[in-house]
Amino acid sequence: MAQKPNQRGATRESIKATKHNWPTRTSFSPSKYFRQHQTTLTESFMRLVHYPLASVMTVMVIAIALSLPGGLYVLLKNVQSVTDQWEQQSVITLYLFPNLEDTQALALSHRLSAQADIASVEYISKEEGLRYFERSSGYEQIMSALPENPLPIVLRVIPRQTVDITTLSSLQALRNQLAAQKEVEYAELDAQWLQRLANILSFGQRFVYALSVLLVVAVLLIVGNTIRMAVESRRDEVLVMKLVGATDAYIRRPFLYMGFWFGVLGGFFASLCILVLSWWVSAPAERLIDLYQSGFQLQTFNADEIILCLTISAFIGVFGAWIAVNRHIATIELQ
Amino acid sequence: MEIEFQRVGKKYESGQEALSQVSFHLQQGEMAFLTGHSGAGKSTLMKLMMMIERQTSGQILVDGVDLRTLSRRAIPHHRRRVGVVFQNHQLLLDRSVFHNVALPLLVSGADPQQIAKRVRAALDKVGLLDKEKYYPMALSGGEQQRVGIARAVVNKPQLLLADEPTGNLDPKLSAEIMNLFQEFNRVGVTVLVASHDLALVARMRHRVLTLNQGRMVNDGGFG
Numbered sequence: 001m002a003q004k005p006n007q008r009g010a011t012r013e014s015i016k017a018t019k020h021n022w023p024t025r026t027s028f029s030p031s032k033y034f035r036q037h038q039t040t041l042t043e044s045f046m047r048l049v050h051y052p053l054a055s056v057m058t059v060m061v062i063a064i065a066l067s068l069p070g071g072l073y074v075l076l077k078n079v080q081s082v083t084d085q086w087e088q089q090s091v092i093t094l095y096l097f098p099n100l101e102d103t104q105a106l107a108l109s110h111r112l113s114a115q116a117d118i119a120s121v122e123y124i125s126k127e128e129g130l131r132y133f134e135r136s137s138g139y140e141q142i143m144s145a146l147p148e149n150p151l152p153i154v155l156r157v158i159p160r161q162t163v164d165i166t167t168l169s170s171l172q173a174l175r176n177q178l179a180a181q182k183e184v185e186y187a188e189l190d191a192q193w194l195q196r197l198a199n200i201l202s203f204g205q206r207f208v209y210a211l212s213v214l215l216v217v218a219v220l221l222i223v224g225n226t227i228r229m230a231v232e233s234r235r236d237e238v239l240v241m242k243l244v245g246a247t248d249a250y251i252r253r254p255f256l257y258m259g260f261w262f263g264v265l266g267g268f269f270a271s272l273c274i275l276v277l278s279w280w281v282s283a284p285a286e287r288l289i290d291l292y293q294s295g296f297q298l299q300t301f302n303a304d305e306i307i308l309c310l311t312i313s314a315f316i317g318v319f320g321a322w323i324a325v326n327r328h329i330a331t332i333e334l335q
Numbered sequence: 336m337e338i339e340f341q342r343v344g345k346k347y348e349s350g351q352e353a354l355s356q357v358s359f360h361l362q363q364g365e366m367a368f369l370t371g372h373s374g375a376g377k378s379t380l381m382k383l384m385m386m387i388e389r390q391t392s393g394q395i396l397v398d399g400v401d402l403r404t405l406s407r408r409a410i411p412h413h414r415r416r417v418g419v420v421f422q423n424h425q426l427l428l429d430r431s432v433f434h435n436v437a438l439p440l441l442v443s444g445a446d447p448q449q450i451a452k453r454v455r456a457a458l459d460k461v462g463l464l465d466k467e468k469y470y471p472m473a474l475s476g477g478e479q480q481r482v483g484i485a486r487a488v489v490n491k492p493q494l495l496l497a498d499e500p501t502g503n504l505d506p507k508l509s510a511e512i513m514n515l516f517q518e519f520n521r522v523g524v525t526v527l528v529a530s531h532d533l534a535l536v537a538r539m540r541h542r543v544l545t546l547n548q549g550r551m552v553n554d555g556g557f558g
């Protein structure tokens with residue numbers, strides 16, 4: 001072992017110089033505080049490196065647990081970006097009360113065409129309706145057998161907005177407004193399949209949320225368990241630190257940083273997983289979607305989402321460690 | 336540091352009465368030995384001073400402050416003023432001698448240059464300046480004990496407590512260790528050493544406190 005150059009003279013001096021300068025209580029200083037944090041940050045990382053197998057396993061389990069909801073999120077994002085572009089001409093069909101006079105119906109028709117969010121209104125009289133029915137065969141016999149025309153006056157309202165997933169709700173609001181007109185018996189927005197699609201997507205979203213919550217809990221448990229073992233394996237050190245006057249916060253800190261590293265590394269590898277996976281499926285997926293819609297580009301994790309993923313996972317790591325440390329440090333008491 | 340015990344009693348949760356009606360006064364800068372048979376309550380008395388255990392009756396005053404008035408958060412700060420050599424809190428085997436000795440300084444957030452300087456000063460005091468890079472397992476029993484002492488004094492404590500510091504060392508090493516404590520006492524540190532080695536204690540010619548079944552039976556000079 002190499003011995004440092006002889007410092008005996010100097011150190012003796014320093015002992016004498018401060019002999020009666022006992023500090024009674026350490027005061028708070030920001031630079032000291034940051035230095036401690038910085039040291040702990042690097043030390044806690046070195047500690048992970050010290051137990052490579054256990055650390056790699058924990059990080060990988062976290063990465064897998066996080067890449068599942070992350071991947072589903074990306075999938076959902078792509079489905080949404082595709083379906084957002086599916087639109088159709090929207091039509092709201094108004095069935096007016098059968099006893100309504102033609103003049104009243106026409107007045108309504110004019111009133112509605114003047115409305116800003118309506119492009120046009122098509123007036124279908126009872127006779128036109130009947131002719132339409134007769135043309136579209138099958139009903140011919142039945143219709144002519146009836147004593148009088150049973151059909152109501154119908155207004156086909158064409159809103160300015162085309163209907164797609166994003167405008168669905170405002171069109172539904174328009175439908176409701178039209179249905180509330182006193183002349184209107186029933187109003188129908190012709191967008192059933194879009195409604196269904198919207199339902200499926202919101203189901204998918206909730207599914208991803210629920211799965212995320214479950215997996216976040218799983219990650220908390222994994223981090224908590226690893227930290228618990230780390231605390232346990234450093235029992236002697238914790239005791240000695242308490243003996244020489246370490247505060248609880250000081251003892252807790254390296255473990256919280258350990259949780260931080262687990263979280264950040266787990267989040268990093270989860271993001272990497274998602275990037276690699278989406279790159280891998282992008283070519284076939286784009287070819288497939290191109291059949292229906294040109295210019296489709298698969299979306300993956302963007303920078304913001306990666307940062308968000310890292311932040312969330314770091315937070316989960318620290319939180320998991322915090323729970324575990326608080327529970328287990330308390331059980332390690334000097335005696 | 337000045338210590339005063341006033342009719343202090345300690346009854347463990349098991350019902351064992353380790354100390355009863357213990358009173359004594361240790362002046363600032365004084366050195367004393369604490370003796371008594373095994374189970375007499377020596378370790379318990381030192382744990383009370385470190386607030387590792389709390390007394391069940393009586394008062395302990397440290398520099399005039401009643402320890403019962405200290406909050407949980409104040410305990411670490413109290414402990415930083417006291418250096419201890421306790422049997423069952425030995426060195427960390429996976430840390431170098433330097434790191435072991437540095438621990439009390441790291442814990443109180445001293446700056447790195449100060450730490451290096453003080454650690455070397457403490458190691459120098461116990462004659463182990465050339466062993467700072469060693470790991471405890473590579474040292475002899477006597478050397479390990481001295482590292483423990485260096486750790487106890489590195490923070491320049493006002494009170495030094497040693498519980499059986501010469502436990503299983505041979506007489507020559509034991510005398511060396513005791514001389515070390517005497518040296519620290521000479522620079523103004525209050526020192527209390529628990530030992531059941533009556534012959535050694537007698538040779539040191541200091542005040543001797545004797546416990547028997549948890550009671551202070553003798554508080555006099557030279558054993």
Ligand SMILES: Nc1ncnc2c1ncn2[C@@H]1O[C@H](COP(=O)(O)OP(=O)(O)O)[C@@H](O)[C@H]1O
Nearest residue numbers: 347349351353372373374375376377378379380
């Ligand atoms: N944690 C404990 N719980 C219960 N009894 C204890 C505990 N520690 C010590 N004792 C008892 O208190 C008495 C004094 O012990 P101790 O202070 O260790 O004596 P000494 O250090 O003089 O040998 C003994 O009878 C011992 O069994």
Ligand SMILES: [Mg+2]
Nearest residue numbers: 377378379498
């Ligand atoms: Mg004992």
